[in-house]
Amino acid sequence: MTDSGNLSLDQKNIDTILVLDFGSQYTQLIARRVRDFNVYSVILPWDVSLEKIKILNPKGVILSGGPESVTKSNTPRIPEIIFELNIPILGICYGMQTLAEQFGGQVSSSTIKEFGHAQITLEQTSQLFDGFGSGTLIDVWMSHGDHVSTLPDEFNLIASTSSAPVAAMEHIEKPIYALQFHPEVTHTDQGKAILENFVFKICESTPQWRMEDLIEHRIQEIKDKVGDQRVLLGLSGGVDSSVTAILLDKAIGKNLICVFVDNGLLRKNEAKDVESLFKEKMNLNLVVVDAKKIFYRHLKGITEPEQKRKVIGRTFIDIFDNEAAKFKDEIKYLAQGTIYPDVIESSDSESKEARVIKSHHNVGGLPEDMKMELIEPLRDLFKDEVRKMGAKLGLPSEMLNRHPFPGPGLGVRILGEICKDKVTTLQNADAIFIEELIKANLYDQVSQAFCAYLPIKSVGVVGDERRYADVIAIRAVETVDFMTADWAKLPHDFLADVSNRIVNELENISRVVYDISSKPPATIEWE
Numbered sequence: 001m002t003d004s005g006n007l008s009l010d011q012k013n014i015d016t017i018l019v020l021d022f023g024s025q026y027t028q029l030i031a032r033r034v035r036d037f038n039v040y041s042v043i044l045p046w047d048v049s050l051e052k053i054k055i056l057n058p059k060g061v062i063l064s065g066g067p068e069s070v071t072k073s074n075t076p077r078i079p080e081i082i083f084e085l086n087i088p089i090l091g092i093c094y095g096m097q098t099l100a101e102q103f104g105g106q107v108s109s110s111t112i113k114e115f116g117h118a119q120i121t122l123e124q125t126s127q128l129f130d131g132f133g134s135g136t137l138i139d140v141w142m143s144h145g146d147h148v149s150t151l152p153d154e155f156n157l158i159a160s161t162s163s164a165p166v167a168a169m170e171h172i173e174k175p176i177y178a179l180q181f182h183p184e185v186t187h188t189d190q191g192k193a194i195l196e197n198f199v200f201k202i203c204e205s206t207p208q209w210r211m212e213d214l215i216e217h218r219i220q221e222i223k224d225k226v227g228d229q230r231v232l233l234g235l236s237g238g239v240d241s242s243v244t245a246i247l248l249d250k251a252i253g254k255n256l257i258c259v260f261v262d263n264g265l266l267r268k269n270e271a272k273d274v275e276s277l278f279k280e281k282m283n284l285n286l287v288v289v290d291a292k293k294i295f296y297r298h299l300k301g302i303t304e305p306e307q308k309r310k311v312i313g314r315t316f317i318d319i320f321d322n323e324a325a326k327f328k329d330e331i332k333y334l335a336q337g338t339i340y341p342d343v344i345e346s347s348d349s350e351s352k353e354a355r356v357i358k359s360h361h362n363v364g365g366l367p368e369d370m371k372m373e374l375i376e377p378l379r380d381l382f383k384d385e386v387r388k389m390g391a392k393l394g395l396p397s398e399m400l401n402r403h404p405f406p407g408p409g410l411g412v413r414i415l416g417e418i419c420k421d422k423v424t425t426l427q428n429a430d431a432i433f434i435e436e437l438i439k440a441n442l443y444d445q446v447s448q449a450f451c452a453y454l455p456i457k458s459v460g461v462v463g464d465e466r467r468y469a470d471v472i473a474i475r476a477v478e479t480v481d482f483m484t485a486d487w488a489k490l491p492h493d494f495l496a497d498v499s500n501r502i503v504n505e506l507e508n509i510s511r512v513v514y515d516i517s518s519k520p521p522a523t524i525e526w527e
């Protein structure tokens with residue numbers, strides 16, 4: 001469904017840097033860094049069609065790193081069109097190796113992968129290193145198995161290290177540059193300056209990607225497209241759908257109908273908070289559907305995690321469709337808070353799979369006879385850009401900087417069968433944990449924190465009484481991408497306070513445990 005929505009901004013009018021993706025874990029980071037300079041940047045897979053590149057009309061191209069080896073056959077190569085465009089090129093890691101190979105240089109595989117800090121020496125001046133003198137040492141981040149062992153004829157060496165003799169190279173005539181290290185990661189000391197040199201001094205881009213202009217532009221676009229038609233939006237209370245709602249509200253006011261489904265698996269007071277923020281404070285046209293009982297009824301007797309997710313997803317779609325059907329003849333558009341990482345095209349099978357998984361969390365299909373056109377005004381924005389936009393549109397920072405919350409909500413945090421009482425207990429335990437984290441200034445230091453409900457009876461003593469009751473697990477993780485995560489080393493005294501409060505304040509809990517599993521092998525959620 002998300003893939004059918006078109007990019008809403010007329011990007012042809014602004015300077016754009018193309019990031020050609022060879023499958024690196026850092027590809028999105030490259031595009032984000034460029035956008036931090038207020039220059040628009042788009043990611044496309046290395047095997048993208050010629051047409052798409054032409055339409056984009058980029059000012060420059062950055063070739064990402066990637067997991068493959070150019071020493072093997074049938075590995076990705078830079079398409080000829082990139083060279084025919086005659087625009088500046090910057091290859092990073094795999095991007096450098098394939099550049100070297102395609103220009104007749106040699107790439108060798110090392111038995112030992114170089115991963116981590118290294119120091120490069122600048123061998124000669126280059127526009128890429130403008131502002132640094134020759135001989136300067138820079139701390140950089142390496143992550144490679146292969147290296148360029150023989151420079152291609154038309155290239156000069158511009159930086160080296162002891163382990164990767166060719167750490168950076170530049171074409172003798174054309175604006176083609178390459179780096180063995182990763183300037184996009186913060187561990188590379190001068191990474192920002194190097195990318196800035198490429199984007200501004202070499203590509204001569206003008207910074208035209210500004211949040212203020214973008215908001216204005218998007219509002220106008222929505223107005224032009226929608227006119228006086230009505231738009232339906234499934235509001236979850238999360239950052240993406242909330243920012244979408246406010247943007248649409250600014251454009252079309254009461255012609256936006258937001259539907260918020262209370263599935264009974266939300267955080268404590270969440271439904272009330274959403275209603276008070278959007279309906280009372282922001283004056284949006286909001287329909288709150290209290291579907292708690294329906295969800296609990298459908299979940300009765302279900303214990304298997306995937307089965308729970310399916311039931312929650314299906315029930316949500318049924319209820320949302322039911323609401324939508326009430327406006328069947330009046331509404332032409334359906335808005336969604338789809339963001340850029342949900343739709344980035346990739347030639348890498350793993351990311352394709354990730355996209356399929358993600359799409360399952362979004363609103364599914366509407367009934368056959370409801371033909372609505374999609375509006376996705378955040379479709380080309382990264383999460384941090386969505387947060388910036390939300391802040392400019394007046395959304396409170398506590399809601400914009402909230403930890404992620406899964407679509408199936410507490411349904412994946414209650415092991416075994418779900419019932420109202422367990423939900424209430426978990427909501428209370430979770431509220432205590434989060435409240436204490438905020439009080440101790442620890443909330444923003446962890447990426448995600450929550451409680452899980454373990455229906456395992458254990459013995460405790462509270463006062464003079466023996467208590468035989470269930471267990472609450474607390475979980476806090478630190479992560480950048482949620483693909484891997486480390487358990488947070490929260491202070492013991494803090495954990496003791498949280499544990500005391502939970503056992504003292506919640507009668508049906510006898511014990512609190514702290515989850516010290518990292519991902520992998522564990523997942524962040526318990527189910």
Ligand code: XMP
Pocket residue numbers: 309361404405406407408412448482519522523524525526
């Ligand atoms: P896991 O548990 O897979 O979680 O390590 C990674 C991130 O994804 C979130 N998550 C979900 N989000 N629907 C969602 O919308 C789901 O079914 C789901 N399962 C996990 C999780 O909260 C974490 O941020």
